[in-house]
Amino acid sequence: MSKRIDKISKPDWLKVKACGDKEYLKTLSLIRENHLETVCHEANCPNRAECFSSGTATFLILGNICTRSCRFCNIATGKPKAVDTDEPNRVARAVDIMNLKHAVITSVNRDELSDGGSKQFVKVIEAIRHLEKNVTIEVLTPDFRGVEENILRVLDAQPEVYNHNIETVPRLYQSVRPAANYIQSLNLLKLISGGKVGVKSGVMVGLGETVNELKNVFADMSAHGVEYLTIGQYLSPSKNHHPVIKYYEPSEFDDLAESARQAGIRSVFSGPLVRSSYHAGETYRHQ
Numbered sequence: 315m316s317k318r319i320d321k322i323s324k325p326d327w328l329k330v331k332a333c334g335d336k337e338y339l340k341t342l343s344l345i346r347e348n349h350l351e352t353v354c355h356e357a358n359c360p361n362r363a364e365c366f367s368s369g370t371a372t373f374l375i376l377g378n379i380c381t382r383s384c385r386f387c388n389i390a391t392g393k394p395k396a397v398d399t400d401e402p403n404r405v406a407r408a409v410d411i412m413n414l415k416h417a418v419i420t421s422v423n424r425d426e427l428s429d430g431g432s433k434q435f436v437k438v439i440e441a442i443r444h445l446e447k448n449v450t451i452e453v454l455t456p457d458f459r460g461v462e463e464n465i466l467r468v469l470d471a472q473p474e475v476y477n478h479n480i481e482t483v484p485r486l487y488q489s490v491r492p493a494a495n496y497i498q499s500l501n502l503l504k505l506i507s508g509g510k511v512g513v514k515s516g517v518m519v520g521l522g523e524t525v526n527e528l529k530n531v532f533a534d535m536s537a538h539g540v541e542y543l544t545i546g547q548y549l550s551p552s553k554n555h556h557p558v559i560k561y562y563e564p565s566e567f568d569d570l571a572e573s574a575r576q577a578g579i580r581s582v583f584s585g586p587l588v589r590s591s592y593h594a595g596e597t598y599r600h601q
Contacts, residue, residue: 375421376424402441431456476511513539544588
């Protein structure tokens with residue numbers, strides 16, 4: 315295992331100011347009142363203060379307990395509770411009250427379910443559509459263990475953007491996300507490409523990958539239909555998670571973005587604090 319560098323102070327470009335303004339507290343209250351989960355909170359996202367203050371959030375459905383234990387993720391692992399049948403209505407209610415223009419829906423892995431949780435994604439999409447508002451919908455789904463029926467079920471619900479993160483380079487899968495498979499994730503992206511849905515993916519850097527490995531991933535993504543890509547710095551949630559091997563300079567993120575564009579990915583959002591759904595609506599509308 316590579317030596318961790320977490321004891322080194324984070325560089326200035328990774329320091330985020332705490333926020334507790336009126337809009338932040340309003341969004342936090344709304345989420346709690348509707349008994350909703352957000353990946354912003356569960357994954358300890360560094361941008362949650364900014365996003366909550368602007369009235370946006372990425373909704374985490376199917377509970378806050380995951381059946382997998384990826385070493386980069388802060389979400390708890392264990393035995394999930396039963397699927398909440400009222401959850402789609404509560405998510406839609408929050409989207410309505412927050413007057414969102416772009417709603418992002420993600421979930422934990424639910425490998426114990428025969429449908430992998432895909433039916434709940436569809437129900438949430440349908441509940442938001444029932445609002446009859448001009449809301450674009452982005453889903454960030456697990457790999458559904460590669461079961462095409464479950465992937466296509468979500469695709470057929472016609473979200474505007476379908477996101478599935480590659481996360482890291484193939485060499486690091488065993489140490490970073492051992493329950494996943496690089497080729498399986500690429501095949502998912504290929505399966506959803508070629509239609510009206512925007513195909514999106516994301517990678518973290520700082521886990522021990524090389525730039526050449528990242529360039530190979532960008533080429534693979536492009537060949538499998540990825541149009542939108544996010545690149546961000548990995549931040550280790552705790553000493554029990556995968557260590558940070560390197561903090562990339564902001565200029566290096568610019569270089570990675572250029573490499574991804576040269577590989578054929580038309581829209582790249584790259585920076586130290588970029589996450590899968592950070593400024594997602596803005597990225598979708600303006601690219």
